Amino acid sequence: MKDALTDTSHLTEDAAKFASSIAFSDIPEDTLHIAKRCMIDGLGVMLAGTEQEAMEVADRYLTTTGAKPVARLVGNQTLKASPQQAAFWNGLAGHVMDWDDTQVAEGPNRPYGLLTHPTVPPLSAVLALAEVSEGVSGKEFLTSFVAGVEVESKIAEAINPDHYNLGFHTSGTIGTFGSAAAAARLLGLDLGQTAQALGGAASMAAGIRANFGTMGKPMHVARSSENGVTSALLVSEGFTFNAAALDGKWGYLSVAGRGGEPELVQGRFGNPFSLSEPGVSIKPYPCGVLTHPSMDTMKALMVEHNLRPEDIEKVTLFASNNILHPIRFRVAKTELEGKFCMAFLLSSIILTGRAGKAEFTDAFVQSPDCQAMQLRVETQYDPDIAAMGHDKILSRIEVVTKSGQVLKKFSDDRYRGGPNNPLSDAEVEQKFMDCVAGILPNERARQVLDMIWSLEDVESAASILDCVNG
Template identity: 55%
Template structure:
């Protein structure tokens, strides 16, 4: 590697020199919460329609028995395919956490979903590392690899020009590949040179475009990021070459995919502070884009406060700026995948059910006559007033007009539920896990997961997670 301090060299040094003892205090507490949340959404996501064709594809390939996919402890696959399954499941419901931006001009909440790529990569490698070393991967080792990948991904996402996302790249797929690579490199114990080459390999794999939002391919971006990270680390380990300044060197990733970036914003701040701690991470209360959550809560709270029933609603108007309305693609949703990108559906679910969780995100409910009828009463409008307030917060306003002509209004809370300013409690997070695990794991098994994760750094064998989360997922995909 060059002696010049590049972002790649700073990251490789961080990956290879940061010890397990760096994960302590609030950072450790938050890492456990992110792991539990990631396991929850992967478990629930493994039931989603897109997982069946992905599973059928994976099962046709065969290969070395290196790692288990989440929810299918009876199957052992090549590690990169185990990562592909778990990562895709984790983003299948768009319920995984969200990184907060901190740099100037970065759209609030529009950086990446930081947990799933490194978590899926780490889970996929616990068996292989145990096979090769003759001893299990400890919980502390697992958490260290996960948190390392989380931090690397967040810092690269902060460094890249925000135009990367605005032009149509899906950051969780593109930058997620680097997060997964960092976690995999840490799990495998790569040295600095190998890690730099792994990052270089990942730079040529990084992909994902927003045109595929609302289809099975959107969660595939995150699965592919995890797969690419594992592949890059394994290839670098056996000698495959790559540019060792592939992030901010000439023709590096920041230059061509932004275009441009500001590596100097983060080059000396990797782990100082950890992004997981400051500015923090949002753990989602709803399985849709984080930009929709304040509006959904405003709808929920307004109906509860005013005693409004679904049959009372004549119309709903959501006013917001372009940062909130821009990613929303579907006026009326007819599938659960479209529903994640349709304010009409998201607000209709709140209006009809008072909630919006795993049970509401089904094709049957989204396309039901009652859902379509309510969606048709809901409109959105661009508000220049809200746009002029800036993008440092997720701002919107809900107006409900009832059948008697009364207009009820509420602004979305800037400190939305799930954000670091208004986080879900541990009990609420366990409730989210239970929602995802419903019909898959018994209450006793769910409690065993909680007990294990809340003290994960003390566990002797992190692979126990595979047994605890097993529901024979790959046996359900069909021929």
């Protein structure tokens, strides 16, 4: 194994060394705190996601596959599955509402200045394996999660931005490396085994943006969670993979990304941790971060001018193609389409002043008021905004009222939830409470929050699921 690691690979070896050797004491206090915030957020959106239609399909799918029922599923009190399938369920639930956090890019020319959804794949993996691995303490759970997020984030930073621009869904592809690293760390795999687990992840990392707006998009994250666990478990049983599969010959960076810049991150795993620098964005809305500044701008206009829905004659959003191309549905007919429809997203703010769990439903999207309001909202390409850079999530909104007023407002580059304008701990907790409303009693929800804030003192990480599932 030593020869294989020192032959052609650098990035794979760096990642494997880091994931296999990191100790709890290596994680700075600020990184631990952010990791706990991400766990709270990740668990919350998983529980909220269990109410979505895709999870009913997943329940039927897992019920009929006949795997050994050993691992509990987040938010499902009646079904057990294999660790791999539990990771699939957790990953699907965590991304089905598109409400999970986002990694902020360090390098230039990254789309929107963002890279991947870092939390759900490694969190799904460690939740699934904590059920079947004996003696996993809260410290081990936290350490494995942080290891997975760090490996995922650094690989996402290294790969050529063409990976996403040409159609790969990074959370499905690069997320596989995060779940594999987290699973390898939790299973106690050594350096060589961890490198091979990353090699297996490279062969299973997939997901294309053509499936955005369907159940296929969250399925990418479900598979990234499942495949990372599968790769680590296979290696633990003696299965072999290429230990130089990231930037070695025919490695993932060259095959799926037209190359990349591994030198940007080599020697920098945990130095600093990406959770702390450049940081993560915890989403206030269950849709893509690139839409959030526009939604906040619409809300500000409504409040500043005391507007009511019936006052609105027309709304035009001016933006660059970095927003307009992926947000591609003119009028949303379903909740899934609504995540990629600016007319719906702004209509939700106009009609209710919110865009949360209650609004992201087929019933609300298809309501007569919502369908009518969407027809009043248009988008328009703005070359001046485009000239400000593809990595900027900028827009301006122009509202024409029925009385003839023309109201204009430019979005704030410091989008809410991002590292430069983060949600407070109290706001993160409130988002969790909103996510679990109707799912967990308030007292039990509070117990989950308290447990995660003090996770290093928890004797058995499986007690998280005891509390979550009741």
